[in-house]
Amino acid sequence: MTNGQKTTIEFNDQVVRQFLLASLLWGAVGMLVGVLIATQLNFWQASLGQAWLSFGRLRPLHTNAVIFAFVGNMMFAGIYYSTQRLVKARLASDFLSALHFWGWQLIIVAAAITLPLGLTRGKEYAELIWPLNIAVALIWVVFAVNFFWTLARRHEKSLYVAIWFYIATIITVAMLYIVNHLSIPTSLLHSYPVFGGVQDGLVQWWYGHNAVAFFLTTPILGIMYYFLPKAAERPVYSYRLSVIHFWSLVFLYIWAGPHHLLNTALPNWLQLLGMTFSLMLWAPSWGGMLNGLLTLRGAWGRLRSDPVIKFFAAGVTFYGMATFEGPLLSIKSVNALAHYTDWIIGHVHAGALGWNGFMAAGMFYWLVPRLWKTKLHSESLANLHFWLGTFGILLYVAAMWASGISQGLMLNATAEGGTILKYPNFIETLNAVRPLMLLRVVGGALYLAGFVIMGWNVWRSIRGASAVNGTMEVFVEAPDPGAALGLRGTFLNAPVVYTTLGLAAACVWMFTSGVLNLLGLLATMISVLLAIGHFESRGRAWADWYDRLLVNALPFTVLTFLSVAVGGLIQIIPMMTIDRRLQTEDRVARTYTPLELAGRDLYVREGCYNCHSQMIRTLVPDVMRYGDYSRLGESIWDHPYQWGSKRTGPDLARIGGKYNHAWHYDHLENPRNISTGSNMPAYTWLMAQPTDYAALPAKIRVQRMLGVPFPSWSPAMIDTLAKEQAKDIAKELKAQGRYVDPDREVVALIAYLQSLGKTWEPTGAPAAQP
Amino acid sequence: MNPPPDPGIKLRPHTYDGIQEYDQRLPNWWLYTLYGAIVFWVAYWFTCMIAGIMPADGARVDSAMSRIAAAKMASSIDVTNDRLFWEMSRNPVFIDAGKQTYQSLCVPCHLPSLRGKSENPAAVGPDLTDTAWLHGGTPKEIYVTVAKGVVAKGMLAWEPVLGQKKTAEVVAYLLSRHQPGETVTVELPK
């Protein structure tokens, strides 16, 4: 500790303050939008008849704002503050820090403008259009460079567990974001994702699930590992637990993505992996929760009075509840009831409000007095925030549980000895949960009120206070060449070798048959036994190697990347390499007509997927209600896929031909015309706006590039085809007593809706493959 | 100043920005839940993917749906068999059952007398006792009309609501007002 030269460094806390305030601002905005759209579910008039205020467009704004703007900014504040101190180095570049901050805020502003305008990619939490995708990726690289450069200049050689989680966050989010946003532009504002149908679905939830894991969980766990022991002034409960739960979490989480697609047309082996790995995730998740709680244990008495500790204890507890519920919901039979219902909404909000929101609050209350060298304006207001927040979450989550379970039970209820549905009309089940949707608004509004109180409290605290940057005395030590792990040291050691062997053998076992299968099982067991034997006898060597790994940031990063990458590779590569036509089961979709494609893009623009699925699951109640279960081949040419994740309204996979055009026209004009008590917006602007025929040639050209077998139409032909079909539909509508100009968007949308479930041809393959 | 911790509980030598770490264990049973989940994965994968004991989801639903279809058929008749419908229409058990359903659901449009517009021109539905039919007058055609409805005119599809058995009973009740072999005329729907 004494060799080397002593210097004093000043931290860059300016950027921390900026991110903190931005998080408070965007958090309030994001939650306000949430309360607004929840209100719209009860009072459809709350969109004021404005397209840009409609549910389908604002729900993406809500999710993107709370994930990327609120938690994103909070995470950057926490990571920058703690990393500088944990590695004893000022952030590498003030310019990159500022670029990171302002770039991120600009992206948020751009998102807040584009999403309500209906500019979207149509994939959940990945809605931003392609120019913004590039901006996000670039700013993320700026963040990564700034972070790793800081690590390179560190004066603390050994990496603390918080830093492990930050590393995992940065590299994994980059990987997920880039792969899921690969798209080909058709114009400056529109693109199609390169993946289609089941591939798109798989990639989407590989991304979507792990956005939860690596954007909402791992960075916050890192933040927990720094701020919680700091606030509690207690040692962390267990280092070995940190090691176990870090590596098992980053390795296992990636595999669980397919649990968002249980009972769908997704191939069974992927569903199985999604479910079983979700169950395995319970223990590592709770490892993190318990390490936090048991660290607080020695400071438990302070729960009574210290708002910071209160928020941390409750936040960690909600993390535990959400990660217990998650594996439960991943069990296929539980999922059959809960999926597409409000239960899932309750589940994510227990995590988002309880874990992310409360950890953020604890961190903010702890940071503000230190960053501005002041006292918190009011501890009792902070306590009030806590009580309001807890009550809000209770109300919200209880309402969503009750709603999800009662709607799920009603949708599955049958009569006449199980031969017909008890409630064949979807609207009856929606009506039954309407009061709960109202109570959810109350819960959310209370939570928001608490959050706003925090904003006011922070503002009062820092008003007039002076910003202060932290300083630290460090010893500049000469580098120790002996500590470096070379290539051999990184890979040729017991933990890595045994893990690789075991995994490879397990893959052989999983994906082969016959003798090879048996050999794989045998090899898996042998490698596990060898590993156990080696660990029991030479455990010291494992620990020593790990200690050395901790002073080698690059090898650590490489190993982290490999362990997160492997799950995705094993799940996604087989689905990518096989010809799409082989993944169609017994039917394959025909391509859309130009007008149907135009209608489909309107369906995406209006965010219909936020409330309607296009996936009839392999479940009896689904088949009874909506028709034969969906096959992979039926959506194989869909860029982006629109399977959906929530049914506020009924499934639309086979809506085509079920009603006449006039029904759809009346329904889109005002859904209450058809369904008493419906909460769907009235899409009056579709009756007024003209269909964008001009964009179609570019769109079809891109789809052809992506492998969708459109005929090689000339642009003129595309135009004619679209207009002809529009005229036909308008004529039919007229015959049914509705007058509409064929060039209006509503005609294109009706064309698309009437094609759903109608546009496939049998392939001759057997119906159900074993 | 913290008191010296229990000698059994060791602090790790390194501190990070003042943060210290113990190296305690979590309860073993916690670890066993992880092992249990791994064992479950192996067993489940084996049952579903390797041994193939569990049927694929699609096949399972198909067979469940065929069971439901079979249950419907078992409690109903061959709805394409005109002769069977006529036999039913002479059987008081079916007629009574059909009449009950008719009276609770069909009366608002077709009137209790079944005579619809013939009895009262202001009624919604057409006469069901005459020999002029709009959508086909053979028993199996009548069944299809009742079961699938006539969407454009507001005639509902009743089979999803009633099930096949009750729908067939209603058809039997209608036919009880008709004679086998009577000449029927079909007006083309407007």
Added chain:
Amino acid sequence: MGVQSEIEKPKSKMVSAHRPTPDSVTTINADGSRYFLYPADVRGPFTAWRRISAGLLIAVYLLLPWIPVNGHPAVFLDIAGRRFHFLGCTLAAQDVWLLFFGVSGLGFGLFFLTALFGRVWCGWACPQTVFLDHVYRRIERWLEGDALARRALKLAPMSAGKLLRRALKHLLYVLASLVITHLFLAYFVSLPEVWSMMHDAPGEHWTAFLFVFTAAGLLYFNFAWFREQLCIVICPYGRLQSALTDDHSIVIGYDARRGEPRGKLKTEDKGRKTEDRTAHAASLSAHTSPASVPGSLSSGAAGDCVDCNRCVQVCPTGIDIRHGLQLECIGCAACIDACDEVMARVHRPAGLIRYDSFAGLMGGVTRWVRPHTVLYGVLLGVGAAVAAFAFSTVKPANFLVYRAGGAAYFAGPHEVRNQFMVRLVNKRTAPAVFTVSTEGLPAGLRQSGFETPVTLAPMGETVSPLVLVAPRRDYHGSFKFTVRVRDAARTFTLAREVEFMGPDARLLEEEDHAKGLKR
């Protein structure tokens, strides 16, 4: 920093009494194995009260499905029939959202109670504690004797006698678990049915069978072995409850001002006054780590705590309450009774460990009215009012009107027609007669359907059409009207507003003009 020792704890299987520390969990050994607790017997007023309340609670938990109210068990969640009975109130599937009030009311009542009294739920009313302390631990106590005897039995080599006693104990545990789960099943399946199911082969009700035996297995595992681990590691509510307390919440606390410095009893200390040491106590900051309390008083005067460790021996979660409020404390008050008994024996005032707020323990006054309790009290009141209102709207029937058929309306040459379906649900156990009527219809409109009253079987449901026809000359645009349901005895009425839809009346006029029709 802290003194480190390289001494490894001997890994012997000897059951030595762990000394609780604030740094670790007593029930987890250094190697991760379980440290099984043998809480000592305790006597005293709180123990007696807890036993009485537990007896009552067990009776309530188990008897609710047996007590009939309005012809149904007090609580009977008939999942199969989708009818839910609560103390005489019957809910249909459409009313299930009211269960929300049950869930959130329980949760929120707990919040309020916690703000006032800390984790009083955990120690007094939670089924985990109630059944563990007052059923399973009683069985154990009866068969294996007091804590010392149980510990000795555990250490004793296996013998016929030990085997027999152990087997008997587990047999009784299994029996108790089976009884509890069967009675629990009666919340969901009516009692006669449970009885008949028990007589059938398991294969005939394999879901119920699986449910009962899985649940019984879990209960057995939980109560025979897992015990306090559930409260410490699994249960989220304990932690949330701790976070919901404040300095004025009444919790179980050790009066460090009176007790410290603790020391073995010396004769001259007997009956000594405590006031003279309050000065030291004032120096105890509110946030001093509880573990730092011992030894922090430098004065020679000894405190009231005689360090007899009785409070630790009786604790069912293995903590030392003298370390202050802790994660594990379930507020069972065993340590209060234990300490008071000792205090009485050494002729010192009771209440060294007592129910008190942190403020009270620090010599201040407990404030009952504070923003926290007022806010929660108000919110609880509002919630109760909303719940009462919501339940008061639950009528003995449900009804719903929805538009039927493929279109909003059907327009013919002479008329505009709207078709609705009306779902009626009778939630009474007796047949009921309902009349359905429409109100606010303009002249000329014809209604068909529901001309006569509808009779519904007990708990029956029906869906019937309601058709409204407006002659074209009487139709001048869409309008709202009311559908009303009354029972024959006119004890209640339900109403819903519905809209009669049609084409734009101006379009109809134009059309008529085009056809040259006179209006």
